[in-house]
Amino acid sequence: MVEIKVKYWLDDLEPLCYVDGKSDWIDLRAAQDVQLKAGEFRLIPLGVSIALPEGYEAHIAPRSSTFKNYGILQTNSMGVVDCSYCGDGDQWQMPVYATRDVVIEKNARICQFRIMENQPRLTFTRVERLDGPDRGGFGSTGK
Numbered sequence: 001m002v003e004i005k006v007k008y009w010l011d012d013l014e015p016l017c018y019v020d021g022k023s024d025w026i027d028l029r030a031a032q033d034v035q036l037k038a039g040e041f042r043l044i045p046l047g048v049s050i051a052l053p054e055g056y057e058a059h060i061a062p063r064s065s066t067f068k069n070y071g072i073l074q075t076n077s078m079g080v081v082d083c084s085y086c087g088d089g090d091q092w093q094m095p096v097y098a099t100r101d102v103v104i105e106k107n108a109r110i111c112q113f114r115i116m117e118n119q120p121r122l123t124f125t126r127v128e129r130l131d132g133p134d135r136g137g138f139g140s141t142g143k
């Protein structure tokens with residue numbers, strides 16, 4: 001079990017919950033009522049600041065039902081929360097684009113996250129050719 005410190009920005013925000021046996025992604029909630037017009041962009045506060053474990057980052061994705069329920073798209077497709085985003089004022093946010101007029105109520109579950117181990121340090125070496133066989137063009141597997 002890994003313990004993670006969470007600062008909640010609101011007393012009445014539902015706390016983060018790890019649901020055993022279903023999915024290990026953790027739902028995140030809107031921290032305020034949000035009213036959006038079609039075509040509008042907004043950073044929706046998620047009401048939490050989190051001290052991630054050393055050597056981990058977090059990935060934020062929409063829930064499967066988010067578009068169906070609210071007509072919003074996560075504009076960065078996937079949010080990356082760096083381990084260094086751990087200060088008292090570092091509130092998590094979800095950048096969204098509204099495809100229709102919508103009201104999102106405070107505490108609505110609009111996205112989800114999981115933590116991921118940081119990749120090893122990488123160096124890049126320029127070479128003239130690679131030894132592996134070509135695997136075909138983009139999208140060739142589905143032909």
Ligand SMILES: O=c1ccn([C@H]2C[C@H](O)[C@@H](COP(=O)(O)OP(=O)(O)OP(=O)(O)O)O2)c(=O)[nH]1
Nearest residue numbers: 060076078079080081082085091092093094095
């Ligand atoms: O969906 C997101 C993405 C990022 N962040 C926070 C955590 C992250 O550590 C910080 C900075 O994000 P990122 O590194 O992606 O952006 P940047 O470096 O500030 O800006 P740029 O877009 O120029 O890379 O913002 C969120 O709260 N939600």
